[in-house]
Amino acid sequence: MGRTSDVRQKILDAARPLIEGRGYTALGVAEICKAAGVPKGSFYYFFESKEALALAVVDEHWAAQQRDWARALGGDGEPLQRLRRLFEETEAGRLAAQQGCGTVSGCLFGNLTLELSNQAEAVRGRLQEIFDAQVDMVEAVVAEARDRGEITATDTREAAQAVVAQLEGQMMFAKLYNSTGRLSPLWDNCRALLGATGSH
């Protein structure tokens, strides 16, 4: 079984950067297997379809990102400081990735939303769950800040949605202009969207 799960993981590891770089539609199973260094025949032993692979890539990516978000948002410090940490870590992560491969690849979930959500209902459903969970995580911190009287926003759900939308929008422009500098205003924009009253 050791070797079996190894092949599955090789396929996943090869697929993620390919999907990030070129999207889902442009990729073929043969190309993914070649990049993974596994026989093409093994693909359908592990994945029912290319869509099933995409879902597995999305799940694995979200599991990792969810841990990062939970660490940033759930650690020590005042709520707005933790939210700020999330944006700073996001920008730093994109910069490190750009220095590795030369390009800003954007957000995997945002990319797949615009490429696929109107074509693959299973992918749409999974991406909805992920963005709902992101909004939940941001909303919890926003509600804390509101209870402490640090922001003027009262509808914490709508405020959290606006913050995540701003993140996706600026991530889109970071990709388009191949510049992580586009992410630098995220914290000031977030403060404005929340109506932050102090100088956190």
Add this chain to the structure above:
Amino acid sequence: MGRTSDVRQKILDAARPLIEGRGYTALGVAEICKAAGVPKGSFYYFFESKEALALAVVDEHWAAQQRDWARALGGDGEPLQRLRRLFEETEAGRLAAQQGCGTVSGCLFGNLTLELSNQAEAVRGRLQEIFDAQVDMVEAVVAEARDRGEITATDTREAAQAVVAQLEGQMMFAKLYNSTGRLSPLWDNCRALLGATGSH
């Protein structure tokens, strides 16, 4: 020549909803010509490549949208009222389109940014020009509002970029959740991003 330009326009008219609905990569020239009701052989008489067609679709769509934006932002009324009109018209336009075809297709430029910008430099360059122009148009109105003391934002460029990013981010979620209601908070979000001081 009447008939010639008619064929070119038929191809353009067929291509735009197909690209909006399924993306660029998933489409083939044969399918576009079939939808346009023109012989496949005629395609390369008008377009050098599928990418050239995509650029023509983008240009035509932007020409129409630029007129809409100029009308909304350049008409009578106070600057923030004109900006609000832009968001209201955008939401109304998406709702009408959804009622026609059943789905929210998102923003053609945003879709192509996330699908193509790291793969097709010509498309990336064109989309950069379009988003730069959108930010220019929003910034002109933001600067007017600032000069009238109606907002607290001082960096009008960054504020305009945040407003356009928020629009793209919420448009992404309107597509993902197939709900134009996601666009309803746009004006309140915009007011917050600009630090609007009155009750426009």
